[in-house]
Amino acid sequence: MFLIALNRTLLFALQSFWRNIWLSLATVFVVFLAFVSVNFLLAVNYVSDSAINLVKERIDVSVYLKPEVRESKIAEIKTRLESMPQVREVVYRSAQENLDSFKQKHEGDANIQETLKELDSNPMGGTLVIRAKTLTEYPEILKALDDPTYSDLIEEKNFDDNRLVIDRINAIADNIKKVVLAVSLIFIIIAVLIVFNTVRIAIFTHQNEIAIMKLVGAGNWFIRSPFILESILCGVFGCFAAFVFLYPLLSLIQPYISDFFNGADFNIVGYFTDNFLVIFGIELVAIIIINIISSSIAIGKYLNV
Amino acid sequence: MIHLDNVSKKFQEGADALKEVSINIEPGEFVSIVGQSGSGKTTVVRLLISEIRPDVGKIVIGGWDITDIKKHHVPLLRRQIGVVFQDFKLLPKKTVFENVAFALQVSGATRGRIESVVPQVLNIVDLSNKSNRYPQELSGGERQRVAIARSLIHRPKVLLADEPTGNLDALNTKDIIDLLLKINEFGTTVVMVTHNKEIVNSLKRRVITLEDGRVTQDHKVGKYII
Numbered sequence: 192m193f194l195i196a197l198n199r200t201l202l203f204a205l206q207s208f209w210r211n212i213w214l215s216l217a218t219v220f221v222v223f224l225a226f227v228s229v230n231f232l233l234a235v236n237y238v239s240d241s242a243i244n245l246v247k248e249r250i251d252v253s254v255y256l257k258p259e260v261r262e263s264k265i266a267e268i269k270t271r272l273e274s275m276p277q278v279r280e281v282v283y284r285s286a287q288e289n290l291d292s293f294k295q296k297h298e299g300d301a302n303i304q305e306t307l308k309e310l311d312s313n314p315m316g317g318t319l320v321i322r323a324k325t326l327t328e329y330p331e332i333l334k335a336l337d338d339p340t341y342s343d344l345i346e347e348k349n350f351d352d353n354r355l356v357i358d359r360i361n362a363i364a365d366n367i368k369k370v371v372l373a374v375s376l377i378f379i380i381i382a383v384l385i386v387f388n389t390v391r392i393a394i395f396t397h398q399n400e401i402a403i404m405k406l407v408g409a410g411n412w413f414i415r416s417p418f419i420l421e422s423i424l425c426g427v428f429g430c431f432a433a434f435v436f437l438y439p440l441l442s443l444i445q446p447y448i449s450d451f452f453n454g455a456d457f458n459i460v461g462y463f464t465d466n467f468l469v470i471f472g473i474e475l476v477a478i479i480i481i482n483i484i485s486s487s488i489a490i491g492k493y494l495n496v
Numbered sequence: 497m498i499h500l501d502n503v504s505k506k507f508q509e510g511a512d513a514l515k516e517v518s519i520n521i522e523p524g525e526f527v528s529i530v531g532q533s534g535s536g537k538t539t540v541v542r543l544l545i546s547e548i549r550p551d552v553g554k555i556v557i558g559g560w561d562i563t564d565i566k567k568h569h570v571p572l573l574r575r576q577i578g579v580v581f582q583d584f585k586l587l588p589k590k591t592v593f594e595n596v597a598f599a600l601q602v603s604g605a606t607r608g609r610i611e612s613v614v615p616q617v618l619n620i621v622d623l624s625n626k627s628n629r630y631p632q633e634l635s636g637g638e639r640q641r642v643a644i645a646r647s648l649i650h651r652p653k654v655l656l657a658d659e660p661t662g663n664l665d666a667l668n669t670k671d672i673i674d675l676l677l678k679i680n681e682f683g684t685t686v687v688m689v690t691h692n693k694e695i696v697n698s699l700k701r702r703v704i705t706l707e708d709g710r711v712t713q714d715h716k717v718g719k720y721i722i
């Protein structure tokens with residue numbers, strides 16, 4: 192009995208979808224646009240988060256030690272720093288390494304090479320590169336380094352504060368997100384309205400059937416449900432179409448984005464694939480709920496049962 | 497079978513469509529309701545299928561007080577009352593068979609039941625041989641017979657016919673009246689609203705006359721008097 196009713200409801204819904212096929216397709220298209228937009232928002236979100244993480248990775252404090260500090264003392268400082276709760280890692284570059292890389296960097300500069308030759312000892316000290324566990328912990332680390340036990344040994348500190356870069360990424364991403372969010376909202380509102388209108392038109396097109404259904408004693412839910420189902424179908428088709436459209440598009444864009452971030456391996460397609468069930472599931476459920484509400488209002492208003 | 501007890505109905509912004517109407521119809525009766533245009537005949541039919549509710553009074557059908565019937569019970573009421581109208585109300589894109597089957601489909605009948613019951617009622621209205629035709633391929637009388645077949649699909653105890661012959665010529669009219677009489681003989685209570693004087697007079701059945709929303713005549717073997 193239930194299956195028979197479901198079967199016939201589905202049949203009526205499909206018939207109705209078909210009878211106003213252009214209107215139905217327009218509805219599906221708007222739902223499609225809404226989802227393309229929403230998913231684009233997710234993609235922007237993912238890319239900006241990844242970019243920011245990338246930059247965060249590069250933030251550190253470089254501590255240039257005085258040349259006279261001995262290796263054993265440096266090892267001791269390194270261990271002490273490593274034991275601080277805020278510190279994630281400390282990397283040590285020896286005085287020789289620093290000198291070598293400096294020489295390499297200024298290979299073409301005869302002046303510098305000359306000066307270096309004249310010196311009989313290495314003018315550079317070792318370097319400790321400190322990374323904090325989180326961005327907010329750098330101030331504490333810097334403060335600890337100001338302590339005389341350390342500061343007397345330190346030639347110079349260099350806090351490579353990339354927070355400006357992060358802020359800029361955030362600002363750009365926020366702007367894009369705002370625009371896309373607004374566009375998404377507009378599409379969603381249009382989708383709700385057009386679903387409402389589609390159901391309204393479907394009710395008008397089926398006036399005869401509805402009148403006859405009522406006359407011959409069709410249950411109220413039996414009359415209503417095809418219209419609700421039709422709206423659900425529009426939503427589901429649109430949602431599917433958006434994913435079918437987005438996958439190839441994202442694969443196409445992917446290399447350009449990677450390039451833009453110097454080959455960092457953002458995988459947008461992978462992001463959607465990994466979270467497919469969550470993203471797709473939530474979007475599907477959301478559009479179904481939205482369309483049920485929208486069509487129910489249309490039914491309440493125009494279908495007098 | 498049908499009891500209207502002191503029923504009044506007023507539409508918004510209008511005079512009373514029905515005023516203190518009391519009608520008692522016994523099971524198995526064949527009753528004609530006559531009256532001038534606007535006298536309230538269709539209003540009676542609409543009240544009986546609970547398309548509208550009375551303002552005052554009480555309506556009982558087959559022992560069921562439908563005066564304040566719940567919305568979700570209305571479909572059950574409609575399955576116990578067959579209705580036909582002047583304009584047939586058939587679906588043009590469905591065949592005769594499908595039009596009749598439609599009434600069963602929408603009430604959740606199984607395919608098996610549809611296949612067995614539809615031919616039976618088509619047989620009653622003598623349209624078995626035209627079950628694959630579309631309404632526009634039928635005469636007016638045949639169309640009305642399809643509508644009657646559909647109204648019989650749930651084996652109703654009451655058949656309401658609102659000017660069933662209003663769109664038909666004399667020959668087709670006689671066919672339909674004969675069919676209604678046949679259905680009445682099977683035991684179904686028939687209430688027919690009509691303008692057709694000759695028919696009413698030749699029937700020699702009960703006639704209720706409405707005038708301006710009131711019952712003015714009610715005779716066991718009535719005549720068309722207006």
Ligand SMILES: Nc1ncnc2c1ncn2[C@@H]1O[C@H](COP(=O)(O)OP(=O)(O)OP(=O)(O)O)[C@@H](O)[C@H]1O
Nearest residue numbers: 507508510513531532533534535536537538539540
């Ligand atoms: N929905 C409505 N809204 C307002 N007034 C209505 C409505 N339906 C009917 N009426 C009025 O109620 C009165 C009775 O109408 P009804 O349809 O019952 O007449 P009738 O006897 O069936 O007429 P006819 O022979 O022309 O079909 C009329 O005055 C009509 O104008």
Ligand SMILES: [Mg+2]
Nearest residue numbers: 537538539658
């Ligand atoms: Mg009328």
